[in-house]
Amino acid sequence: MRETEVLVIGGGPAGLSAAVEAASHGCDVTLVDSDLALGGQLVKQTHKFFGSEAEYAGTRGIKIAKILFEELEAAKDRVTVLSNTTANGFYPDDGVVALVKDEEEYIRLRPKKTIVATGAMERLLPFPNNDAPGVYGAGAIQTLMNVYGVFPGERVLMIGAGNIGLIVSYQLMQAGVEIAGIVEFMPKVGGYWVHAAKVRRLGVPIYLRHTITDAIVEKGVVAGAHIQRVDEKGRPTEEIRKIDCDTICMAVGLIPTAEILWQAGCKMTYVPELCGHVPQRNAFMQTTNPNFWVAGDASGIEEASAAMVEGRISGISIARALGRIQGEAFQERYLELWQRLSNLRAGEVGAKIRSGLEKCSNCGCDWGEEA
Amino acid sequence: MPEEPQNIVVCRCEEVELEEIREWIDKGYDTFDELKRVLRVGMGPCQGRGCRDIILREISRRTGTPIAEIPCGTFRPPVKAIKVKVAAKGGDR
Known part of the structure; x- marks a missing residue:
């Protein structure tokens, strides 16, 4: 003792x-x-x-x-x-x-x-195929990239436009990774304006009032995602969009x-x-x-x-x-x-x-x- | 979120899917520990770190009970999985 x-x-x-x-x-x-x-x-x-x-x-x-x-x-x-x-x-x-x-x-x-x-x-979201290789939490992406110098993927869909989602998106771009878009359930960006402005200037679309419906899996790994617009009460609408990406990063809290x-x-x-x-x-x-x-x-x-x-x-x-x-x-x-x-x-x-x-x-x- | 939960893994350690959890909540298993006993959610290496939050939200959504009022389970040692031989030695008394 x-x-x-x-x-x-x-x-x-x-x-x-x-x-x-x-x-x-x-x-x-x-x-x-x-x-x-x-x-x-x-x-x-x-x-x-x-x-x-x-x-x-x-x-x-x-x-x-x-x-x-x-x-x-x-x-x-x-x-x-x-x-x-x-x-x-x-x-x-x-x-x-x-x-x-x-x-x-x-x-x-x-x-x-x-x-x-x-x-x-990290908070995780339940959606179909959320256990497929290529689905990460933002903390894991930061560890891979900033601590170990490992490339997480070629093209990332970010879920969550809070400070972590925005900062990690920018850091991924600095490392040469493409950001397919940032998905945010709320009607406005949750993080600081200055972080949002940085990624917007680089041409990254921020999909406000959207949610991820599922990960698309091909040959056992992430090959894309579907995102869906929600209405002002957060209910899903008919508008669904397919996003090409090989990585989905959750930054939802x-x-x-x-x-x-x-x-x-x-x-x-x-x-x-x-x-x-x-x-x-x-x-x-x-x-x-x-x-x-x-x-x-x-x-x-x-x-x-x-x-x-x-x-x-x-x-x-x-x-x-x-x-x-x-x-x-x-x-x-x-x-x-x-x-x-x-x-x-x-x-x-x-x-x-x-x-x-x-x-x-x-x-x-x-x-x-x-x- | 559409109500067609195919392959939505909630507890990764024990591979328990959302559909199964919903079925048991609807049967009246509406606390974390009850679901743990019937489904083994939260009994794997992460001890509920990945699934507890999702499950409490799901219970709340289906029963209408605020999360604050849902018993969120007992937290016993060990917090993280350990080798049995390490526990058996029991450390220096």
């Missing part, structure tokens, strides 16, 4: 930030990540970030990962990193988290406090990854604005299980800038719960972080997030204020 003060599950933007923040206040941290290398989605994000300067606006995701790795390196005396390690279960009876490293080693770890920063999984939170008995609420079941949390990102904190997409789908600040908020709050920082020193840093988070969520862009958070946040801190 191993012990650690703080266990951080997930080494993406939220988990990395949480780990370095907690370590910077003197906590001993174990950071586990199921992937071979740390960084989460950042390592495939070759585009420049929006958001605010404090959260590296104008910097590419891959570079932000490097900045966080440097911080982690500076804190290496206090942080144990276990990559290729899955947090495979939490056992409430003895507070043990079961880790499986390299698929071979079973490690029992008992943390004092845990931050769940497990991120998200993400779902918070929350298994460990369920196992820890955290109170979970279904919040459509945050794209799934998310834990109730207080203003310290602490869940209803007083030993469990949450940060990033696992707490509701947002974006990496907010995930990094949430990671820091949970990191410093755990440091306080462990008695490593208190009083004014805590307050000053904590309030600064909250200000940064509020800035990211301000205005029209953050309206949906704010309304979602109202359903799962208890800013009155009725529970769990242990320090």
Whole structure:
């Protein structure tokens, strides 16, 4: 049995930030990540970030990962990193988290406090032949192309005109892949205008109020797709169009990854604005299980800038719960972080997030204020 | 979406198709765990990561129950498939 003060599950933007923040206040941290290398989605994000300067606006995701790795390196005396390690279960009876490293080693770890920063999984759509080779999620395409340098296909039909669909379409074109079109169920593009404008300038058709009806399969692989116009109520119309493509890429949203939170008995609420079941949390990102904190997409789908600040908020709050920082020193840093988070969520862009958070946040801190 | 669900795979791990899931929902199996017990959805290597969301939406569509009110199943360890020999060793006590 191993012990650690703080266990951080997930080494993406939220988990990395949480780990370095907690370590910077003197906590001993174990950071586990199921992937071979740390960084989460950042390592495939070759585009420049929006958001605010404090959260590296104008910097590419891959570079932000490097900045966080440097911080982690500076804190290496206090942080144990276990990559290729899955947090495979939490056992409430003895507070043990079961880790499986390299698929071979079973490690029992008992943390004092845990931050769940497990991120998200891709939403998939059910349509005929959706299991044929050539149908991908956008995250998989980004991994193939931006991490491993593998060409996903010659001609891609993108499903979803949110930011991920638009950005991945543009990146595919940069790599020399043709985009047959972008299909969007809603009457308008969901992503930022600037991303949509980039792909439109390159002549990519965006089919608004359309849905995919089926993948066309020839010789066992994707050879095209049918898309169908829907009316203003989302009902299918007679207008069906055949698209030639060898790849179909789904960018229709993400779902918070929350298994460990369920196992820890955290109170979970279904919040459509945050794209799934998310834990109730207080203003310290602490869940209803007083030993469990949450940060990033696992707490509701947002974006990496907010995930990094949430990671820091949970990191410093755990440091306080462990008695490593208190009083004014805590307050000053904590309030600064909250200000940064509020800035990211301000205005029209953050309206949906704010309304979602109202359903799962208890800013009155009725529970769990242990320090 | 037309109601002719040929070869719409919902649970890839256990190869369960939408049509089959709809039949069981209409028989009254309208929670995730009930469908899991009769069809094995969510019992493969991904433990429901690919299918749970689609199935909850389908239950909601067919029964008119909001997703928030549909029991979405029990999440037991292991989160990810592990080798039996690794589990049998049980780690350092």
